[in-house]
Amino acid sequence: MVGGKPKYLIFLGCVIPYRLSSYEISARKVLSALGVELVEMPEYNCCGFPIDPINHDTAIVLAARNICIAEMEGMNLLTLCNGCFGSLHKVNKMLKEDKEERERVNEYLKNFDMEFKGSIEVKHLVHVLAEDIGFEKIKNSIKKPLSTLRVAQHPGCHIIRPRKLVGKDDPENPRLLKDLINLTGAKCVDYRGENECCGNPIIGVNEKIPFQMAKEKLDHIISAKAEALITVCPFCHIMFDLNQPRIEKLFNVKIGIPVLHYTQLLGLAMGFLPQELAFDELRVKPTIYLKKFLDYNPTLEV
Amino acid sequence: MEQPAQTVKAGEINSKFKYEISKFRGAEKITLCFQCGTCTADCPVSRFSEFYRPKKIARMIQLGLKDRILSDKHIWLCTTCYTCVDHCPQDVEIANVIRALRNISVRHLKSLPLVYKELAENLMKTGFVYVIPETRIKKREELGLPPLPKTSPEEITKIFELTGLLSLLGTSQTFERVE
Incomplete structure (x- = not known):
């Protein structure tokens, strides 16, 4: 290398x-x-x-x-x-x-x-971005900072725990994804239970418990006034995005928190268009907060 | 609400069971559990399940209630988030203890959740735990993605055979839900 x-x-x-x-x-x-x-x-x-x-x-x-x-x-x-x-x-x-x-x-x-x-x-x-590429290089690649956007992180379990096996982040207060998010200009807000599990691994035997776990997380995210949730795992993403309408139905509530892969958030900040980053495949549609970044037209700038 | 207390009958006790568990990688320290309850207190599943209590599982193993814990379907509710592993003051890797229980349960009782049987069978058939539809594979080109690498289902089946999973799958019963 x-x-x-x-x-x-x-x-x-x-x-x-x-x-x-x-x-x-x-x-x-x-x-x-x-x-x-x-x-x-x-x-x-x-x-x-x-x-x-x-x-x-x-x-x-x-x-x-x-x-x-x-x-x-x-x-x-x-x-x-x-x-x-x-x-x-x-x-x-x-x-x-x-x-x-x-x-x-x-x-x-x-x-x-x-x-x-x-x-x-x-x-x-996350390790490749934080350790091998480095914050400096990522920072320099940002063309369109997502200032004013408030998001929450969901690092998921297996990139932080068990501590003695992974050892790259603090499982009690995970920083790597949060720091990577902040590089995009978006503000990564603190919320209760950031390091907790999405519940997805047991969905094949019991839906109710994982849905309650995910709902609790989404509630904490809403309380922290985050406008989107950022994931780095397909299992976690499915739990919060694809299953969000089912969670809303089960608890009879409106949640409406868009869930983005970190690479979509970073891509937006790097100046890629939403269609280049497959935003149309997300189940939960962008809200007004996110929309202003998605509707951005680079040809109008300068 | 907890499960009603059950009587422990002397004849039901297998005092060597804890050593059977401690032979498993990651489950070596099960004998050191002193019932502080940190695992249950910090377990996100225990917060929402009336029945899933890792502390209780550890105690049942120590007491030697082998048949009762192996047939308790609640052992399938661990999400492997490893919070208990990080927090245990005695370094009992409880999530790994539960993995050992699950492995032994499948082998002894010849019974497993249907979802695992389906994932395993898909894996033998395709190399992936899901059957990826042909349309999805074709669509990759349209999306500008490189072709999906090939897999070797024959070699996967061989791995299943060598590790004993193939014969277990053929002879096991399944159950669908754990409430």
Whole structure:
């Protein structure tokens, strides 16, 4: 990477290709504009996270297989999803540090002519932006600061916890996403329970509890007078955006908080048009606060 | 509202169960739980569930109430947010303890939530836990996105076979909801 462009293999996971191309489209736009080269995986499979509850070994081998593919390509992995990051990072760290476990997993991998060597890193988008690209470069890329916009952050769980596994942010007071948001000129407001879970991982067995968890978060966000919620995980995004009308119906309330991928917020501030960032794919439509930035026409400026 | 108290019968106790759990990665410290209740107090699910109490789960493991806790469907309500792991003063990684319980429960009782069976079957079929519609894959080009990388369903099936999940899926019962 020295002297050249930062280069990563992009790990898309399952949720993004299944139903959230808005995240992928906006992420590719802003990363490319920041001089990052994204390389496609020659092949991959699910990160293993959804299988961990029923069989830990299956989940580990699924993750390790992806890491081995990245090792063969000789590039670090960049994930857009917190779940993928959590699974791949955990297994990567564990197999690097624990020789016995590495040998045990390598026995499985032999069947696929693969061997875990421990030569790459797994990074989430937020870590790539904050650590590898850096605040200065992002700040310099802002052409249209989103001043007057008040937003709230939802970092999600697996890029902050467990602390001893991730260790890049303070799980009790997460700063990385907040700082990245503030670079866009928007104000990232404090609210109660910023570091709490969206509830999505158990939606397959119980809808009521996650909907209550998400509703409570949205209530706190409204109390803090935020005009939009910013996410960096497709699971969390689905919970707050796609499911928001269902939450409104269940509790018989109007919420109306637009939920943006961080890459959409950053893209807007960098001067991309809303249609280039797939804003039309959002379920909750932009409110008046957000609209003034979306209706902006760059040709009228100067 | 808590569940009504239940009598613990001596014959029901498997005092070695805690050691079975502590063999699992991340669940080693289950014996150290001193019932302070931090995990339950800080658990966002416990705030909204009448029944999900990680503190109680830890105690049941220590007491050796193996059959009762393995068949308690509330173990499927953990979201793996890891707040309990970060906050436990005894370093008991309770979310990992619950993962161990779930894994053992699937193996012993041959029963799992339907959603996991569906995700696992999709994964074997397509390499992803969802069946991505052909129209979505085609639409990528229209959206200016590169083609979706290929997957190896045969290799995934092999992983399922080697790790024992394939035979479990074939023989397990499923249940849909946990209230």
